[in-house]
Amino acid sequence: MTFTVRPIEEKDKQEWLDMWNGKGSYLEFYSSLGVVTPEATENTLKRFFDPNEPVYCVVAVNNETGKLIGFANYLTHRNTWTIEDSLYLNDLFVREDSRLHGVGRALIEKVYSEGDRLNCKKVYWSTQFENHRAQLLYTKVGVKTGFLTYRKP
């Protein structure tokens, strides 16, 4: 299998939605289908195409079938330690039948180059302590920062 990573296009909307909240989707994996409202999903999709919004998406496309097999959603935001913004990789997903082919790694590397393009010094993301499958990849392409995240209850 060969694949290409490129920015999301208008024609990708339905396939992105399938991976976002369909069967075997990203939100299903996080047991969060009921957490993200339809309005929020629609809003996020719209923001990808709005040049005034610092919210972005790249997708991985199977070169043979032309089908979407993964995505990375990311955004930039202020940081008090730097003049430059930071880039946060908010969501990363690869369809189950397309895993172990380097798609996740390629998506992260594309996000790294986006960090350069958007002039972000820091590119970062989070993963659950228990998600060992993801961390097998992350320890290869990234660095564990030694930080834990707390939130308002």
Add this chain to the structure above:
Amino acid sequence: MTFTVRPIEEKDKQEWLDMWNGKGSYLEFYSSLGVVTPEATENTLKRFFDPNEPVYCVVAVNNETGKLIGFANYLTHRNTWTIEDSLYLNDLFVREDSRLHGVGRALIEKVYSEGDRLNCKKVYWSTQFENHRAQLLYTKVGVKTGFLTYRKP
């Protein structure tokens, strides 16, 4: 000791700077005095007072001496899961001689109410795995999310 938590004011700049990168300061604690450039520090201070910037600061003031004893710097940013922004508590500091009086807790609670004012569903922050002193407080006022942070090397 009694104290008050309020938004930073122009007259606080020098005292904020002392806590940010002076002797016994926040950046000294993180061994990062050489990491944050003077331009970045100046920029961050300016952003606190710029209504077009989503970067904020509240300070704790000792009621007897009128001196600043702590600060919380925070910012808001997009989130792909919600229409509302998230609030990230970027920096929290209490002067060593003013600790164990509830200043850190009061600063976090002020940031929580700022989260309401700024219409942010999620208020969150990070701490080093090894910072047990901070976590003694955080486990009381917040919830560990079970997420670890990775970054681009």
Add this chain to the structure above:
Amino acid sequence: MTFTVRPIEEKDKQEWLDMWNGKGSYLEFYSSLGVVTPEATENTLKRFFDPNEPVYCVVAVNNETGKLIGFANYLTHRNTWTIEDSLYLNDLFVREDSRLHGVGRALIEKVYSEGDRLNCKKVYWSTQFENHRAQLLYTKVGVKTGFLTYRKP
């Protein structure tokens, strides 16, 4: 307050029991009063005084009152990596009203010297991920090994 750390003696039994499973005790802290049976407690106490058992206890005594204020229970066992046994510090406790006086540290240091006496190359112990108060001490006197413990369900 000054105190002395020494091996448990027969006359200490009742006071050790109070710290083990009485009010404000070690097992109460771990919500395990119902987990350790009276037979197991009696057995452990007996083993401390049995020269054929590799199970030991040292106690901390308040020099003014003569009362016990803490204990460390430990044992030795085989290790496949060394000819010498390892020493496992099974339980460590300091009465709440005697904390922050160096009692925990002194008990651990006594256990270290016991490791020398018993010819153990490795002296180790465990603590809950969430017990930040204990870890404030442990990061000073010991080294985090980077190992997590799993068990049979």
Add this chain to the structure above:
Amino acid sequence: MTFTVRPIEEKDKQEWLDMWNGKGSYLEFYSSLGVVTPEATENTLKRFFDPNEPVYCVVAVNNETGKLIGFANYLTHRNTWTIEDSLYLNDLFVREDSRLHGVGRALIEKVYSEGDRLNCKKVYWSTQFENHRAQLLYTKVGVKTGFLTYRKP
């Protein structure tokens, strides 16, 4: 591939040694070839066959080739919370060319049944925080205890 798990036998010694400290071995994985002395290795092997030693080993054998493809070394020791001993799984290894066939799981399950035979209430082991490959298995067959291990420096 089918395989059998059984107690180590005298004839297995050389093959066990190959997996313990040969090329691609267990100790090589832990960068510990220089840590475990030849005397300690010999001693451990001897203890497996000594009925007076609470040190044990089971091996996995490829049914087609008759070759050893994995081992589990374990030992029992006192525990202050129970009358019964605990069983500690000290070492677990599967040859790289025999992984992803359930060998690790079968070895752990054999150790569980050994825990029953040896009357041990608690069967446990440790793994490095960073060893995500191992933890993918451990989260299926075991339970993370939430304990971290510290040691004497």
